[in-house]
Amino acid sequence: MSTDTNPVEYPDRWILNLRGRRVAKVALEPHPAVSLDSEWEVVLKCPALLSHGSALTNPGLPLTPTSRSIASQLLATSVLSAVAFKSGALRMVFDAGLHLKCPAGSAEAAWEITGPQGWCFTSMPGGGLTVSPGRAEAR
Incomplete structure (x- = not known):
């Protein structure tokens, strides 16, 4: 698990420092949402793609409110990397x-x-991308 809990800003992205956090819950309605074991939650309001391996070799399947079998694959997995790009993309x-x-x-x-x-x-x-930073005393 990451020892630095604060996200880190770079010129084109934010590294979210979620490495080692486990997926505790996946909800599909009203929007797909992934809750991690550390108070972090990802809510997907537009269709996202979930693939095995790189999207270059496997374009993946859409993760939507009707894709229960796809979403269940995320349960109990751990995050290796989470990047919020300033272009608005998420990986x-x-x-x-x-x-x-x-x-x-x-x-x-x-x-x-x-x-x-x-x-x-x-x-x-x-x-x-808009960012509301954490409290200054927490940094």
Whole structure:
């Protein structure tokens, strides 16, 4: 598990430091949501793709409110990498070889990630990313 709990900003992305966090729950309605064991939650408001391995070799299947069998594959896996791109895209990799990708939405926020201490990352309509940083005393 990551010892640094705060996300780290780079010029084109945020590394969310969720490595080692386990998927505790997957909900599909009203939007697919992945809850981690550490107060972090990922809500997917636009269709995301879940694939085994790279999307270049396996484009994946859409993760939507009707894809129960696809979503169940995430349960009890651990996050290896979680990256929120400033373009509005999201990429997460899990230890079971699963890759979750969500592009920026054209008409609505594609996804939102909330965490402890007030952290909130939101993909903006048409691209871009807004970040509400955690409390200063928590950093």
